[in-house]
Amino acid sequence: MKKVIASFLVLLLIGFLAACGNDVDNIQQSEDEKTKAKTENTDDNSQEEQAKEEDIWTYYEDATWEGTWEGLKFNIQKVVVSDEAPGLDDDGNEITTSAVGVKMVVENTTTDKVYNTYPDQATLVTSTGEQVDADMIYSDHLGGEIHEGVIKEGDIIFYLDRGEAESIEWIKLTWSSDYSDPDGNYENDKYEETEVKLDLK
Template identity: 45%
Template sequence: MKKTLSLTVAAIAAISLLAGCGADKTAIKDETPTQAKVESQPAKETKAAEPATTKEGAAPVEAEKKPDDIWTYYNDAKWTDTWNGVTSTIEKVVVTDRAPKDGNTNDLTASAVGVKFKVENTTKKLFTTYPDQAELITSTGEQVQADMVTSDHIGGEIEEGVIKDGNIIWFLKRGHAADIKWIKMKWYVIEGNGMEPTQDKKEYSVKLELK
């Protein structure tokens, strides 16, 4: 299930593969996805989020191997929830043990987890959210912050009718991304500019089963 990346691909381009666009050599493909289960775990004192429907207990489907792609895909690792008119969506999860280490394309030994994320404000109100600063917890004992350099900047204020989407990347300290069975993301959405302590706040803690 591992996929490899040509050494000629730049480090930032390699990490931005989650966008699913661009040249065939670097684009994420959705065919033959790896099966995944989804479980949503809301933070304390918050309304439980409704997980997306997935097939429980199905055997993983081995993704097609391409020599120019570093990622292993979990296209069925999906989740979505709407709070006060703001819809947050995780569209897919990918992992790799062949990311460029410290941006060095000649050293493909770093491990990383990526998530394709979308947030949409369907109201006429202002909201604030920072999924691009989300904390990631993994079944392999990692607890890391999103990498601000390689992740898309989709956080901050989101005005009425605005849709933000992009890729969030975490680099692992212990490696072994291929061994991850589940991940958990933690972030929040605030009604308003996020500067007032009395503003309504939704805290998310979403667990996605990959294997």
């Protein structure tokens, strides 16, 4: 009888120790998961901070403008500048240079008209004495025909000849738009030159 009781107690003790061992394993696993989560969060934060430090652009989120001509709606959402923008020299070599970027949305709000507009061929004038045309290679395609209900969105890039993008206090943009009567009635043709001046500082 004593042997049975002793055997029972040994089995009970083994079961208890096994249960404790599982608890220890579970606690250890939980601690490992917490440590891993903290490490991942730290890595994510470090990557975000590094991305901000590596960002070569200065953002002017308040440099916005909205305007309409006929059925065309233009929306400048922000302006960015950099003196370390990537580009190409005349020989096709990669260089670092000064540039201005303009984020724009163009919308044809009509239901039956086709317009032509050319903001991606705009001329930029700056407070630092620059007058340059948009770079059509690096700019998004916002120009040409825009049919009824169509929305185009993208960036217009201007490379500066004299640099000093970070010193710019204001910019002026001009671009053209037109409408041709589909029936060939020239009296209904229309043309517009849009001019926008934006303060950056």
